[in-house]
Amino acid sequence: MIRRLVDSEDPDRLYTVTGGRSRAGDTAFDLVTLVTSRSEPTPGMQSEHVRILRVCRAPTAVVELSADLKLPVSIVKILLSDLLERGRISARHPSTPNDPSQLPDPAFLKQVLVGLQKL
């Protein structure tokens, strides 16, 4: 199950995909930020951007895109920052607090519990 995509791959590809950047911008994409396309791909677009816009016709989590594109999560976040900057996608970030000592409120957890019980 453990793959070695990046280790076995020409690192130049990842460099090319992101235009040499190794960090996403200020926009904090989470693993489970849900991304939706706001427009169809246009001719001449980078192929990764085209694929993201196609997959995200329905809301899709960052981590699902990472699996689909077979690219590390951090690379996908950079690609998404580009698209967000150009207004091509919208992003719904998780509401859960980032600090684990800040537990979500009981009403939110109750909602999760109800959803699980219905499985």
Place this chain on the structure above:
Amino acid sequence: MDSRSSEPAARPPLQTTARDGVKIVIVGGFGVGKTTMVRSVSEIRPLSTEEVMTEAGVGIDDNGDVLEKNTTTVAFDFGRISLDAEMVLYLFGAPGQERFWFLWERLFAGTLGAVVLVDTRRVADSWYAIDRLEHHRMPFIVARNNFGSPEHSLEDLREALSLSPNVPVIDCDARARSSSKDVLITLVRHLCELSAAREEREAEAS
């Protein structure tokens, strides 16, 4: 690896109303059944991906060229459960080994809680994961993936793992959907209790 040749595997799309992603992480040693558990409750076939962490060049070789950057790669599996029209739970199966924890903050900040999946024959595999979860102040429960009649009681396990009395410890069968579902419910009930207790403390303090 050619991005043009492989379209994403078909999977049911999320509802257009989906707006809030929630994370739960299952941590455990190699072969303990993390992916099995994800598969048994997920609405999609488990997917796999990875994250890399690059450390700046570590040294210079004899020719004076900077050596290749040192990268740490962590692979993980995940599945998905639509909880209602808006909330989507992502369930991650993550290796408990040391390098994984370097990426915890980057990947799993905001996680609701964790399930430590334990193989009774290799209890010691879980010590490190439990230590790290406590360090990150991440609420967790312990689930023993039971492959047969256990030699030890759950209380023995609690003792072997030096768990505080309020951490739930349960048996499960990761292959069974209903059992994996119960594990998740046990975790979320535990979180509800912690959250309620905190609200009480805050009410008393104010």
